[in-house]
Amino acid sequence: MSDDPVKTDRRTFLDMVIFGGLAAWGTAMAVPTVAYLWPARSGSGKAASVSAGPAKDFAVGTAKMLQAEGKPVIVIRVSEELFRAFSPICSHLGCLVKWEAETRTIVCPCHAGIFDLEGKNVSGPPPRPLPPYSVAVVEGEVVVKL
Amino acid sequence: MSVTRNLVTFVRRWLGERLPMDDIEHFVAKQAGKPLPPHVSWFHTFGSLSLFLLGNQIVTGILLMVYYRPTPERAYESVHFISTKAAFGWFIRGLHAWGSTLMIIMLLLHVARTFLMAAYKKPRELTWVIGVLLFGAVVTFGFTGYLLPWTQVSYWGTTIGTEVAGSVPLVGPFAKRLLLGGDAVSGETLSRFYVVHVIVLPWVVVFLTAVHIVLMRTQGLATMDPVGKEVIPEGKSVIPFWPHHVLKEMVVFSVFLAIMATMVILLPQELGAKADPLVTPAAIKPEWYILPGYQFLKYFPKMLGLAVSTIPPLLVLLLPFLDRNPERRARKRPVCITVGVMAMAATVLLGIAGHFSERSVRIFGRAYQFDHFGIPHRSPEAAR
Ligand code: HEM
Ligand code: FES
Numbered sequence: 001m002s003d004d005p006v007k008t009d010r011r012t013f014l015d016m017v018i019f020g021g022l023a024a025w026g027t028a029m030a031v032p033t034v035a036y037l038w039p040a041r042s043g044s045g046k047a048a049s050v051s052a053g054p055a056k057d058f059a060v061g062t063a064k065m066l067q068a069e070g071k072p073v074i075v076i077r078v079s080e081e082l083f084r085a086f087s088p089i090c091s092h093l094g095c096l097v098k099w100e101a102e103t104r105t106i107v108c109p110c111h112a113g114i115f116d117l118e119g120k121n122v123s124g125p126p127p128r129p130l131p132p133y134s135v136a137v138v139e140g141e142v143v144v145k146l
Numbered sequence: 147m148s149v150t151r152n153l154v155t156f157v158r159r160w161l162g163e164r165l166p167m168d169d170i171e172h173f174v175a176k177q178a179g180k181p182l183p184p185h186v187s188w189f190h191t192f193g194s195l196s197l198f199l200l201g202n203q204i205v206t207g208i209l210l211m212v213y214y215r216p217t218p219e220r221a222y223e224s225v226h227f228i229s230t231k232a233a234f235g236w237f238i239r240g241l242h243a244w245g246s247t248l249m250i251i252m253l254l255l256h257v258a259r260t261f262l263m264a265a266y267k268k269p270r271e272l273t274w275v276i277g278v279l280l281f282g283a284v285v286t287f288g289f290t291g292y293l294l295p296w297t298q299v300s301y302w303g304t305t306i307g308t309e310v311a312g313s314v315p316l317v318g319p320f321a322k323r324l325l326l327g328g329d330a331v332s333g334e335t336l337s338r339f340y341v342v343h344v345i346v347l348p349w350v351v352v353f354l355t356a357v358h359i360v361l362m363r364t365q366g367l368a369t370m371d372p373v374g375k376e377v378i379p380e381g382k383s384v385i386p387f388w389p390h391h392v393l394k395e396m397v398v399f400s401v402f403l404a405i406m407a408t409m410v411i412l413l414p415q416e417l418g419a420k421a422d423p424l425v426t427p428a429a430i431k432p433e434w435y436i437l438p439g440y441q442f443l444k445y446f447p448k449m450l451g452l453a454v455s456t457i458p459p460l461l462v463l464l465l466p467f468l469d470r471n472p473e474r475r476a477r478k479r480p481v482c483i484t485v486g487v488m489a490m491a492a493t494v495l496l497g498i499a500g501h502f503s504e505r506s507v508r509i510f511g512r513a514y515q516f517d518h519f520g521i522p523h524r525s526p527e528a529a530r
Contacts, residue, residue: 039327039334065424070330072424094309094330095302095426109428110306111444111518112504125444125518 052135052142058083063099066144072096073144074106075135078117083135085144086119091128106130181384182391183369189263190367190391191398192256198399199249200355202406203287204348206242214294216340218333221296222420229417240410246288248406250435253281261465261486264474265368271466273361278463280354283347288433290343293336301421302430304331304339310443314452330423373472429504438493441500444519458489 008016050068052058052075063076065088074088076099086106088096095110105122106115113124120129134145161167182190213232215224228235257277260266266274293304308331312322327334369376385391419427432440443451461468473479499520506515506525515525 037324039323067424070328070332089330093306095305095430096424098426109426110302110430 049143049145052083052085052144054140055137055142056140058142061101061104063101065096068144068146071146073133073146074099075142075144076106076117077142083137083142084117084119085133085135086115086130087133088130090126091121091130092124092126097130177363178388180363180366180387181379182367182387183379184383184385185263185370186367186385186391188394188398189259191395192252192259193362194395195398195402196249196252196256197355197359198402199245199252200351202241202245203249206238206245207344207348209238210242211344216294216336218296218336218421221294221336222417225295226417229415236414237410240415241406243415244406244409244413246291247434249284250288253284257281258490262476262483263368263370264469264479264482266466267368267373267469267472267474268466270361270365270368273358273365274466275463276354276358276361278459280351280358282459283351283354285435287343287347287351288435290339290347292433293331293339294343295417296336296421297418298421298425298427299418299430301331301423302426303432304335305426306430307432307436308335310440310452313449315449332423368474370474372474375472431500434497434501437500438496441496441503441520444503 048069050066050073052064052066058064058075058077060077060080063074066073066075072088073085074097075083075085077083086097088098088106090097090108090110090113092108092111092113095108097106097108097113097115100107104117106117106119107113108115108124108126111125113126114122115126115130116122118129119132121127136143136145158167210228213224213228213235215221225239228239230236232238260274260277289304289307293300308322308325311325312318314321323329325335325338326332327338366379369379371377431437439455442455445451446454469479469482471479471482476483499516502516502522503518503520504516506513507522508514513525514522516522
């Protein structure tokens, strides 16, 4: 800078100080503002599990909607032995899917997306399967691991 | 009589000793007497009506804030209280809710008017650009306000809306989390939307409107002459702003207020069921003015749709710089008018397709199932 041939007069220098100062101040404030607005992590983050109640009260061919760690979970009793659990958040635009007993499919009420018993997207707009959770019957209780 | 006159004289003298009253009076007189071009008609009141509605939204909005509570536990109940218990609460809420819809309609008419009369051309490009930003801000008003009653439709409508924002490549997930204040619509979202709806947007819109109106006033309303050949309105044929145009505005405001009050009374705003984060109701649709855009997105794969859907708003924003034809009369700008009218028709068609999609409707005794894309299919089993 010292060998810069352009002479900076007093006025230009003052302008630079003022505008530069404003810019620096604005940038410095932007960081805490964005950090402040950025949401804190939701949930504990630890692997948790949630109970869907006693297996004997869970009729075959029905489903239950649970909430754990602020997240919804759908549990379906496919047969006597087989339970399945998914995140019911539709991979299209976030509506909650429903279990349809008559057709034994999982359907989304928003744009008629359909998923099969494996959670695979079989028709309609959803681009991806439903994320599965593992389910087990522990001492007669249906437990979903998140 | 003479008491008032004395008072006026006193106040004038008092102010005159402290402020350049002559300059101020000269300015006010010039503004009031501003001559408007002879073609200024009832169509030129759409902008004033938008302003009138902005005032209505601010006043009724402040009144609603008195009883409204922005928490998931109390939002729905407080709106229910306003609609059923608070004296005239249903009326205030109705004015605010209908006012928002009418404001969008009025803005669309105002845009159509300035488009058809080519008022956006040089030197009024910035007036148009600021207008487009205003329209965006008003739609955002509608989107954030939609969540506040915390009903099933507002909860799930917001879920879908923020999910669309979240599917934008790169910045989408970041923006979605910032909007929601978490991973899903929750109390955090309600509080964020509330702050944006009652503080941020009002300041933004009032500021932009002020600039819009100052620009419009300093440049004068556009005449129908070609760009560069505008004749400054003077002589016998001009219309003085005061009292002629203001009177016109008063007539329009009165008729409009009567229509609005009638709508509020005859078409009450339903509240619907309270939000349930574990049940998505069937047939969630966005507000009518978002519907064309929403439907448009369906015809493209997610990413491509979002990229393509930024093009029409950009074209509208940059219209004054794209349309270089100096003519203002519709007959002398056939290309622009044709494209514009076709775009308007396409938007209406998209809205209609969006309205009927995923619904079954009976037309002349026959049942039709409209699919995701709004295409009807005969549905014999639904005919019962
Ligand atoms: C809150 C929203 C708005 C308010 C309150 C508002 C208000 C007004 C008013 C009072 C006028 C003068 C009278 C008239 O032409 O009707 C005007 C002129 C104008 N407005 Fe708006 N406006 C808004 C939004 C918009 C939008 C969305 C656009 C276009 C995208 C727009 C473009 C224009 C243009 C180009 C003029 C100049 C008209 C001329 O010179 O003849 N405005 N606006
Ligand atoms: S949100 Fe599920 S199909 Fe669209």
